Each structure stands twice: as structure tokens, then as C-alpha cells.
Amino acid sequence: FHVGSALLPFLFVLVAGLVGWRGSWFVCAAFILVVALPLVCALVWKERNPQSEAQPRAQRAVKQWTRAEVLRDPTFYAICLGVLAPAFVGTTIFFHQVYLTELRGWPLQLFASGFAVLSATTMGFALLAGWLIDRFSAVQLLPLFLLPLALACFAAAYLTAPFAIFVFMALLGISYGFSSTLEGAMWPEIYGTAHLGAIRSVVVAVMVLASAMGPGITGYLIDAGVDYALQLALMGVYSLAAALLMWRVSRKLTRGLAAGIFPAPDRP
Structure with missing residues (x-):
């Protein structure tokens, strides 16, 4: 998340200088649809199962x-x-x-x-x-x-x-x-x-x-x-x-x- 916060604003300014600010938003939309969305779908396609379970530890009693x-x-x-x-x-x-x-x-x-x-x-x-x-x-x-x-x-x-x-x-x-x-x-x-x-x-x-x-x-x-x-x-x-x-x-x-x-x- 923070890597994106560091890089994307600067990249957006560069792209806006080439294609204008409206064109930059079209580029962002295309990137999300063509790259980001398929990548996320591929990553969550197979369910991940943990190989081990953390041992519970004693905690201070807190009113819920x-x-x-x-x-x-x-x-x-x-x-x-x-x-x-x-x-x-x-x-x-x-x-x-x-x-x-x-x-x-x-x-x-x-x-x-x-x-x-x-x-x-x-x-x-x-x-x-x-x-x-x-x-x-x-x-x-x-x-x-x-x-x-x-x-x-x-x-x-x-x-x-x-x-x-x-x-x-x-x-x-x-x-x-x-x-x-x-x-x-x-x-x-x-x-x-x-x-x-x-x-x-x-x-x-x-x-x-x-x-x-x-x-x-x-x-x-x-x-x-x-x-x-x-x-x-x-x-x-x-x-x-x-x-x-x-x-x-x-x-x-x-x-x-x-x-x-x-x-x-x-x-x-």
C-alpha cells in the first residue's frame, strides 16, 4: 500500500504530462481492468490453508x-x-x-x-x-x-x-x-x-x-x-x-x- 502511495502519484504526474489528466484516468482504468483485476483473481483463486496453528496465550481479561x-x-x-x-x-x-x-x-x-x-x-x-x-x-x-x-x-x-x-x-x-x-x-x-x-x-x-x-x-x-x-x-x-x-x-x-x-x- 505505502509503496503504491510513494510511486503512483509521481507516475500519474508523468503520465498526465504525456496524455493529459483525463487520459491519465483512462490509463488507470485500463491498468486496473487488464492487469490488477486478473492478478487479484489469480491470487485468490486457490484457497490458502495454514500449515500450523498458533498456540493461544493467556491474556488479561477485558470487558467485552x-x-x-x-x-x-x-x-x-x-x-x-x-x-x-x-x-x-x-x-x-x-x-x-x-x-x-x-x-x-x-x-x-x-x-x-x-x-x-x-x-x-x-x-x-x-x-x-x-x-x-x-x-x-x-x-x-x-x-x-x-x-x-x-x-x-x-x-x-x-x-x-x-x-x-x-x-x-x-x-x-x-x-x-x-x-x-x-x-x-x-x-x-x-x-x-x-x-x-x-x-x-x-x-x-x-x-x-x-x-x-x-x-x-x-x-x-x-x-x-x-x-x-x-x-x-x-x-x-x-x-x-x-x-x-x-x-x-x-x-x-x-x-x-x-x-x-x-x-x-x-x-x-
Whole structure:
């Protein structure tokens, strides 16, 4: 996935320079139909059977929350204020990337090359986050992933030299790497695994909504004359405030899990 994120934007810009942006989308569609779809069908044609089974290991008893119980838990909404920030910020900036490059006078090809830095840092810090979660816990690491996101927003807002592209992409990749691993491990730690699919469906739905709202809100503000750099800086301030909130939530959950008094959902 991240290799594609690194290569495909740059390749798309190159193809668009040859056949135009509309022609590039036709090339993408043809590649999916002629190459990707047959390849996927061939790979899943034969069912894979594991040769061995992993031995179960003892785990800490966790209250198995239902989706209804989670939706009544104020802590869930506090966490969502943090975990939705990368989706909102990243989608917004990438949607308006042409506008940002025009404001800064950056070549669009140079901005596209920055996706390689984004993907490399995302992969590296996703692996690092996995090791840290195994060593500590996802709940204890909760306050960390928004700090690089805040710095990325400030870099995009105030740095105008072309190297700012790679600074911003690296910081955003750090946040993406931590959040992608953290979010997968955090919900089972807090709410258990029995209803994980239902709980994750709510989280993903809200993340999609945040991703959709970001470009629309910023686009409206741009049309209204609100400075785009100011909007980016405000996103950074929000990320810092959300990181502080995540720190308080992390302390509460850590104490509760250690004492065995959390999770314990209120029942009607």
C-alpha cells in the first residue's frame, strides 16, 4: 500500500504530462481492468490453508463492550476527537495540493515526489509503533501521534522554501505511521474483541465523514477569503489541543486498566 502511495502519484504526474489528466484516468482504468483485476483473481483463486496453528496465550481479561455501550461512553468520543485529526488534515491538504503549490510557487512534480518521503516514514514508524505497543501499550502511546501532525501543519503553514514539502511529508508520515498501527491495537485494549467489527465500523464511518468534510470546509473558507496558511495553522493548534486531550484520556485509561476498574460500561 505505502509503496503504491510513494510511486503512483509521481507516475500519474508523468503520465498526465504525456496524455493529459483525463487520459491519465483512462490509463488507470485500463491498468486496473487488464492487469490488477486478473492478478487479484489469480491470487485468490486457490484457497490458502495454514500449515500450523498458533498456540493461544493467556491474556488479561477485558470487558467485552457492545457497540451500544461504546456509543454511551464519553471516553470514546474524546478519543475520536484525536484519531479523526489525521484523516481530516491529510485529506484536506492533499485535496487542495494544487492550490498550495500555486501559493508557494512549488512545482507540482516536486510536491508529488514528496509522497515517497511520506510513504517511507509511514512504513518505518508503523513498524516502530508496533514494537512500542508490544513493549508498552497502545493506550500509553495515545498522546504521541498527534504531535508530528501539529508540526506538519505548522510547516505547511509557515515554511515557503521547496524543502518544506519534504519536511511536511516526513512529519505527516510519522503521524500516519503511528496512527495506523495504534488505532488497530487501541480499540481491542479498551473495549475487547467480541464486538470489535461493530465498533470499528463506527470509527471508520466517522473517519470517512471527517475526510469528506475537510476539503469542503476549507474550500468554502478559501472562497470566503480566509487565508489558507491561517487555516493550516489552526489545524496545527487543534492537533496540539487534541494531543493534550489524548494525554488526559491515556492517564485515565492506564489507571483504570491497571486497577481493573476499566472497562466497565454503564448499563441501563
